[in-house]
Amino acid sequence: MVAPGRNGVEDSPSASSSSSHMVTNHVSSSLAASTAGGPTSSPLRSLSSASGGLYVSAPGKIILFGEHAVVYGRTAIAGSIDLRTYVSLFTSADGRIYLSLPDLCVEKTWMLKDLLKTIALNPDLSTDVPNDDSPPSLELIVPIARKLSGSSEDSSGVQHLAILAFWYLLIGVVQRKRFRDQQNGDGDGTTTDGSDPPTNNGNTSQLEDPITKSVFWDLLAVKVTVRFKLPPCVGLGSSGAFCVCITTALLQTAGLIPPPSIPADEEGSLTWDDAHLDMIRKWSAAAESLIHGRASGLDAAVCTYGGVASYKPGRPIENLRNIPNLKVILVNSKVERNTTRMVQTVKERMKRSPFIVENILNTIDSISQEVASILQKADENGGVVENGGRSATLTPAFMTEMDHTNLQPVSVGGRSSSLSSYVAGGKRGSTASALSGISGGDARSSERNEFNETFAHLNDLCRMNNSMLVALGVGHPKVDQICTLLARYGIHPKMTGAGGGGSVFAFLKPDTPSTIIGMIKDELAKLEYDMWQPQLGGPGVMLHPNKPEVFIAADRIHAGPVSSRSTTPAGSHQSTPAVRHKK
């Protein structure tokens, strides 16, 4: 597991002192302070805001039921968890693009001018532009992204794939912004926020080129830092959350989505309306397909929307309401798994024994549907959350060979109702309220019975779904060991995500005493497994009003007890807070 907060860095990684043409790539945990650019070198300085940057986060996810089956068009039940991924985005004042992923030991720097040149040399980038909100063409952009990022065709390490996804999104955003500006007649060399265009530290030679000139104005060189609160590669949605965070921060910075206005938590964080969340989901799912291969797009959907929901490709996403007192535990087997490989494993089995595998998938589908009906019980208002509004569809880029139709999210018409429940602590409508007609002790005991019943039912369905996953060939001995251990406590966990290791989750009986939970945790720890009790069903992607704690902690670590640096931290010298575009 990668410990959160390790290898602290500034929000704004500094440039190295490389020659202006050289791409500087670090795979290191520390960043040298640099004076390149200087604090007053860019007119974008005038865009500083008190909060000092654009901060976005997205939740991790647990697939409760239906992973793999969803790739073949079956139902899955998934929820967000409060182990979030955070991005900080500053605009860069020194003509460089920075990507810092301290938890993955990645520090990368590229020259903006290389991006500009490449864009100028690719006329297809001006013509092959979707004229709706769908994501940029993977076929067109990925080869360019590979070239610019320095990621070779055969690199499959998670670091390379994360960098590739970042570049795909960055080029896509630049391309879409140019296109929009041209359509709006704004391609006149002005910046979108009305400020003067950047001067690249006084070096304007690259701006002389008429082709790159208009591109340059459109692009904000960015310094992006991502911090994970959940371990990568264990099936908890770190790639989905990464892509959702980067997508959102870039789209927002470029003004391709408006500022969010919907309250998402009690700290004043905001989220976007359904149409823009849907754009975020689609772009993120395309980017994530570079990391995980083209699968269902479920992870990006959960990390975008949050909550707990039932997903079936081609059907509206249904938010599930009756989840409030169902506690879950998560156990990290510490076996890193590879989603692409696991999806491939199932595909091979499907080719070899299609009839059997189809039946297994149908069984998983039935399990998910049964779970949906348990968790979809009417609330006190007498019904399920009214969905309607989100109308996005999956692009062909997400489709599997099954050409299954869209994961079509539908807005929580009651977005406000779901949001108010988020604000109330990340939980949706409760069975307690459904039982509000019953009073006092009777109500409590009836409620307890109902919870116990629900737990027993879900516990059993977990056992069945896990067996089906084992039958599909995505089990692992460590997962078996965890299942055997928990079974002694009457708990039947199931693997979550792609399997082949990764994480295992289980429902806990509502009244499980903390001593028992402690015993389970100790037993797992003896076998060197980590256990968490995450909060299920919190909000999706959000923009934070202030610098999140995860970055403040990193600043502290980076600053050290007594800073030996004589200058202000590189971030404050080198960076300009990203523009929060106004509509």
Ligand SMILES: C[C@@](O)(CCO)CC(=O)[O-]
């Ligand atoms: C294995 C899978 O079902 C879930 C991975 O988190 C793949 C997918 O749905 O994209």
